[in-house]
Amino acid sequence: MQSHLVSKTRSDLNVATILLAGGKGTRLHELTAAESKPAVHFAGRNRIVDFAMANIVRSGLDRLVVATQFAPATLHDHLPARWDGHFASGAMILKDGRDTYLGTADAVRHNWAQVEGWGSDQVLVVAADHIYDMDYAPLIAAHKASGAAVTVAVDVVPVTAASGFGVMQTDTSGRILSFLEKPAHPPAIPGDPDHAMVSMGIYVFEADWLRDALFGRDIASLDFGHEVIPAAVAQGLAMSYRLPAGPSGHTYWRDVGTLESLRLSHLDFVGQQPARLPRASTLSEWYLGRGSVAMPGALVPASARLTRCLVAPGTKVPAGLVVGEDPDEDDLWFRRDRGTVLITQAMLDRREAVRVPVSLHVAARPVLQSRDVA
Structure with a gap:
């Protein structure tokens, strides 16, 4: 590219x-x-x-x-x-x-x-x-x-x-x-x-x-x-x-005014080039697979399983993290815009500091879900 x-x-x-x-x-x-x-x-x-x-x-x-x-x-x-x-x-x-x-x-x-x-x-x-x-x-x-x-x-x-x-x-x-x-x-x-x-x-x-x-x-x-x-x-x-x-x-x-449209626009550049990138870039710099994108400075270990996610700049994803498969779980910790989940370092820090028991997940109210329309 x-x-x-x-x-x-x-x-x-x-x-x-x-x-x-x-x-x-x-x-x-x-x-x-x-x-x-x-x-x-x-x-x-x-x-x-x-x-x-x-x-x-x-x-x-x-x-x-x-x-x-x-x-x-x-x-x-x-x-x-x-x-x-x-x-x-x-x-x-x-x-x-x-x-x-x-x-x-x-x-x-x-x-x-x-x-x-x-x-x-x-x-x-x-x-x-x-x-x-x-x-x-x-x-x-x-x-x-x-x-x-x-x-x-x-x-x-x-x-x-x-x-x-x-x-x-x-x-x-x-x-x-x-x-x-x-x-x-x-x-x-x-x-x-x-x-x-x-x-x-x-x-x-x-x-x-x-x-x-x-x-x-x-x-x-x-x-x-x-x-x-x-x-x-x-x-x-x-x-x-x-x-x-x-x-x-x-x-x-x-x-690219919403999280969903930003992620989907990234995916348009996977396997094709609908518009010329202003600067040389490689897929390995930002594309994680499973419809997910990592922004500069983000560290994502191979053991993490991220589906349809945007990983914010500078975010350090812990080993084994699974995001994008359980909307109720995602809503507890991350921001969700339609099919896209945003992961930031602050969200991960909060998740680490406050562990909600599995039995409470169903009752918990989603606090970060976005209702934006692309």
């Missing part, structure tokens, strides 16, 4: 890129208690943010502001160490927005002086917390050709999973006719009742239009999905861009 990152030189792209990397990721529970969601490890030494960073570099985009917010220290250490060599001096700027940004659009507004300083014609806004492989240059070219104020990158997901995204409907040209941010009852694609078209959290804006949207009369606009994109749709100035299929013939884009 080697990944060879090649940076393009794109003199035709006068684009400022804003990477939104401040998300807390509350549905990842203990994994994001002290880390932002983009900083969570994925497939060995990679972090979730590295997928967006690899896409930016491969696309030849050379002016980048990274807007961090929750628990930014890891990203402020990791990103320069991992990615500074791909940018000219001063062309990757990390901005700590703790206690400052009030929404996604507000994060861009607070960093607008840098966009103006670069004199960029377009602004690419990218979420830092998804797993996918994409060249942004064709998206930017399609945006320029359309004459739209904003172009939204989109993918198609089952309608049952669409309520966690911005959901839209378009005409045959791709113009967005309606946009609903995280609707309780997502509208399906006309003629396809099982699927919905959703925003990938990737937008290309005309810089002049975005400046007016951020600093015009409606200065209450704080969020792209709730306010800025719907405003462009209402003006008839919003276009969609379908994520192209990869080598498999299918698209691959995953929001």
